[in-house]
Amino acid sequence: MKYPLLFISLLAIGFASCSKEDTAPETEKPEEEFFVNEDAATFAEIGSIDIGETGAAEISAFDAQTKRLFVVNNDEKNGAVNRIDVLDFSDPKNMKLIHSISMQPYGGAVNSVAVFDGKLAAAIESTDKQANGKVAVFKTSDYAEIKSVTVGALPDMITFSPDGKFILTANEGEPNAAYTNDPEGSISIITVDNNYAVTTVNFSAFASKQAELVAKGFRVFGPSNSFVKDIEPEYITVSEDSKTAWVTLQENNGIAKINLTTKTITDIFPLGFKDYTADGNEINVTDKDGGSTVLAKWNVKGVYMPDAIALVESNGTPYLFTANEGDAREYTAFVEGERIGKLTLDPAAFPNAADLQKEAQLGRLNVTKTLGDANGDGKYEALYSFGARSFSVWNGNTGAQVFDSKNELDVKSIAANVYDDGRSDDKSVEPEGITVGKVGNKKVAFVGMERADAVAVYDVTDPSKPSFLQLFKCGDAPEGVLFIPAKNSPTKKSLLVVSSENDGVVKVYTPIQFNNPQP
Template structure:
């Protein structure tokens, strides 16, 4: 595994101030919500001395809704942004022809919960919508015409349970939907996860139900025709006896490359390879684990180190591994080969009485097995070491189940680049924690709604959530958003195995802690909880230069960034 150590400089001295039927979805007029365009006075920035580009926030649209997923996923088309507002169950349409002054044009409204949106080059829009009353019921994909100033709804088709993400193939012939199939909150019902493949019409019109095919995981069940690799995580209780593998695998994110889709199975720490021509899952490939005892792969595992106080301490730990558990997954080409880029967020299963994570110091209590006396982690269970770190109770047990030989943390606090065969060619290692500390040492590993020091060290650190890829001046870059501490980090991934850090920018004012100061100061806080990113190439940008749009689910803001190449 490879890791680059950036040459860090402070780019600017930070001043810490300031289930629906076709046709049921409809375009609605703009409401009288206030529109603000505030960008924080001094975004925090770190860059390499020879950085080839800079990010600059130029305009923000605010819903005024705090911590309710009012801005999740964003797509761009013809001078407009289409932003998923899950809190309101709709897609907001923003005019960004003047990027410094985004304004709301209208909405695409549903009686379900919008989860994802994508738009084809000719203006055919697709929205993944889960059932508003029962997330285990079949969901729908709704089609709309984005060429209209007020989008016109064209129809819808039924897909699997909880359609969480939709992507359109580069040639525009197919939409691919990750049907996550989460269980009910009490874990009484657990639907199958699946992938819907929708053949799209050549015109801006709705597909029909006959054009929907479903790729399932049935052949990976016991006795099926396809092997399930050992490192694919299938775990936890099974409320329904039939199809336990299919119910356990929960497709999260889709990357399409030609006639193949690569689908992140986040909790399973794997990805599925889907043949789109036949709509079948060909393989499931595990991602393996990062060894946190290796140099360059340390973490800050405690908010009470070393003397019961928060201190920046990135270090390695014997007996500790990390599960990548990626959320965002994107495909790109380099030197004629396809690679996958993953944002390794981490995620645990917590449904009903089943709670997967536990702090290391609690292992051995309340019916949990202890750490084995022979484990190298046995001497590291104090708060200053691993004691406060959340780890999986489903991983690392000895053969007889009596104790934990190894500990497995959630997420790797990194991003990775993989071959389509599942071989890792690059991992950013401990870069993220070191770079975000350089940017804001007093708020290292802060949470999003609350400004604090090390609020997330014992969990998943900066929490890389999602990413976008774009080309600027012939170089390929990955833009990765941090869900907790906030901000966007940029890597040059033109040569996958030799990827390098370029810049990090955080449009956040840590002096405002919304959970403490109240939502009336939300507008001053900046962007909290980046969830979805989209790269806007120069040829379709409202300014003629490349831009980045970021939807922030905690602050309910959507921010546009200028991308300036440095010659």
């Protein structure tokens, strides 16, 4: 009898061990423990849920312990919606709304969410957008509040460091409509183990370098005429060892580097400009060309102005992947964008200005009025449009560009018949979201394109040479792209969750084919 009892005891221990494994936080499970030889070029939709209208389903975060998906919902059409919706994600093919966490007690709209080890962190702006915002932390199990702390103005994105010791927010600090109140842009670093103590840092240490930075393509141009107030942090990624963070400064066309040990900003990397006269950079610049999708060279530059940022570390080098969306400042007191057809072009630089300014040529293209008139005579000798219609890879140590997708996102979108010619005069496919993950034996990047309503998938195993794998349709205006690795997935397969802000739809994708076993 003792052998059956021993067997039962061992079996019980085994089940207990498996249970603990399933609920352990992602960072405690080495990647090599779980491997599925998936084909990263075969992602297809397996599930979808509609949680609202415009403003719903902006950003999502997944908790492996409870198998729940937490989704930002600021539905603009159904009243004063300001909440985090909780979805049962145990079966991604049949997601169900099971709870909502109201953000009304904490202030204004909730902008972003992140999850780590049973904790849900939310970035919430103030009802007065120029005032300091809050971060609220909840248990993913019963939604009880753990802590609420004050951060900088307009926290727009939130993330945990991989070790869970820090919560970081990119505090955009947007001005009011009259531009009479322009808060400082900042980064808040919250130390979880120190009772969620907050250190908020601004960019004052670099104010003396403004001229040097601007000469390299950094932008400081708002009516507040203040370096510190003009900078607007957008999105954050963190190194695998949780010691370094990088933050996109979208309107300013730069990336900041942060030492998380000392809680200081150590670098600002200006990103420069993209040349649309170069081979491979051809673009479509007008929505008044009879629906043509022909791409051509134009004497225009692109301002990268990245939104989302993701990280791939390879051979000791951090590679930063950016979605080069572009974003114009548009306020009652200050509008920087203008169509080329309404500008006065310098005849020395543009001898054929009369033709170029026709609607079927460059006349419809939106550009910034803050660049291109170097001598201030009101005549533009250069033209700078918003965004770069691409994703790029940058060396995280130096800020040097090591790759740009050129016009491939346009080319692939046109081939897939998802290109929106009505956006040719603005930012084209408008790459906005980007995330990376390991699918089978490949590192893969997913690029969400807001105006193409599609996601492009790239093999980035060699970060300096991304190669296109596939493109698939998603919801209307994808805002969030969330990768769930197979080892933490409820299906034990890699999952991509795409949340779209214009239709409030959350869609789930997974590889449907597998590679042959490795010899």
